[in-house]
Amino acid sequence: MSRASSSRQSVLPLRVADSRMSMVNATPQSKESALGKLNITKPQSGTSERRTSFFGKRASGAGMPRNSTFGTFGGPEKIKDPRPLHDKPFVQQCIKQLCEFLSERGFPGTMSVKCLQSPSTKEFLKIFEFIYSLLDPTFQLPTSKIEEEIPRMLRDLGYPFALSKSSMYSVGAPHTWPQVLGALIWLIDTVKLFSSMKEQDLLFSDFSDGNFEIEDGVEFNKLFLDYTSETYNRFMQGADTFEEEDQEYLTKLKRLYNVDETLLESLAEKHRVLNDEVERLEKESQADRLMAKRTEKLKLQTDQQKLQDYRNNLESFKTNLVNKASGISEELEATVLQVETLKQEQSRLQHILVNQKFSPADIERINRERNELQQTINSQSRSLEEAEQHMWNEEIALAKVKERVEAKLAEYHKLARKLKLIPASAENACGRDFEIKVSAEYGPSTIAQYKVQIQNPLRNMISEVDEELSKLANKKLSLEEVLEQVNSNVADKTNDMKQLKEQIRRLDEQLEYGMQECAREEEKWASDVESMENHRKLLEKRITDGYDNAVEQLKAAQQQYHLVLQETNEERRTVANNLHSVFTTATSHLTNVEKFLEDQQKRVDRVYKESLQEDEAELKELRDMVESYIAKADAL
Incomplete structure (x- = not known):
């Protein structure tokens, strides 16, 4: 990391311009930014993964940008992805790395580079779930609102770039797959970092597990702590450059690791030559078929x-x-x-x-x-x-x-x-005469005539067939995108239908509760009627004391009873009518939704089958025609 390019948060101004490279854990080889060109390396064994090379990057305190207590970081802002995600060689390199990672980690299923050129949403969800489960073994993919959950999970993990919700609807589209692929590559790097940190030993461990590794031992830690403390003291005293300390630290490290600079230079030159050869072979392989x-x-x-x-x-x-x-x-x-x-x-x-x-x-x-x-x-x-x-x-x-x-x-x-080119009334002849008739007068003029009559129309037909093939391929791609969109709409409608069923279940519970309330009220009124009968009997016993008064009271009680009974029946009918209208409306709505979904599904299946049949028939005829042309060319 360069001190000139790092964000310096110190209160003091930079006293001396420092354009050199920091020598903390630095090497003679060049380093690229973590978000620059992606370097795909082959997997190493368990021992080599734990061993951090002297010439690799090491995230230590002395090499990190220093922050003062008065420094503040800016708020969250949208960062533009600096990776060349729209560069085809870079995308192919990322696809190759993703395929190698999945095969190494035991991905359940077959996955090739060809499948990863334009994967479907289902394949992407399986890949994302597999990679995320390496970080969290208890992870299960949510069943709803996938387009919102996946960007949220990436943000929670610290993915620095924005991933739109609309990109989750068509993952394999040419304009969205590079961004999604970049997020998967970042997730793979996170998994690798997490795995390496889990396997690391303690920083100050004086014991090894059988294999003595110098970098994780006491000698390296002592050198590193001495260098850190010395440079930090110099920094607090006002120094901004540390050439002497860096040179001394580099000399001690070379002495500790027995570094052969000549061998390093030869290896760097060999690495550069091999990289040039790989780039040349990649360019040649891309142009080989053409x-x-x-x-x-x-x-x-x-x-x-x-x-x-x-x-x-x-x-x-x-x-x-x-x-x-x-x-x-x-x-x-x-x-x-x-x-x-x-x-x-x-x-x-x-x-x-x-x-x-x-x-x-x-x-x-x-x-x-x-x-x-x-x-x-x-x-x-x-x-x-x-x-x-x-x-x-x-x-x-x-x-x-x-x-x-x-x-x-x-x-x-x-x-x-x-090929149905002869006679002139054949299907593919289009009214042209492709027949060569033998005549006694046969010369160069006859050959030129047959060339104009047969060769030029055949070339025109081949060009028309090629154009039709390209149109059919584009039509097929558009139909696949429409089918995927319709499938997503069907899934949404299925979720809505589940919600409606849940509402119907709640209404059923409410209806049952209302029926129970009505039963309790009926019992209450029955007890009231019984009490009134008892009262009537008591009045009949006292008829000798006041017959007229008892008759009047009986009539008043009977009138009150009929009034209450009528009100109760009216309320019961009102509740029943309301519940019946609610159930009728919900049932009709659910029936209409199901019928609409079934019609849509049938129409989509019919259109899809018709398009597939037409495509297969036309492609078969065109394929037979092209094979016959190729066979004819081979015969000539």
């Missing part, structure tokens, strides 16, 4: 171009062969005509030879001419045989090329029919 896809695309385009060039070469070679075959046919016809002419000439000469007489000189000349003609005939016959053999070879090669082209064309037509 680069692989681009390379594959370039390779497929190159193969397609090569196949197109090879096809053009075959067409030109076929044209040359056809031209050569036509030339050889013409030469063969000319040779046959020449042979016919020679045969006619031979027959004529033979006729002349038979019918005329020749001299020996004429016979020699004729024989010589005949030999020459025979040699010419033999040479022409050999040329004819060679031409026929060459034409036969060329026809065989042409037939093989035709067979390969027809096989490729049949495969293309089969794949196009499978």
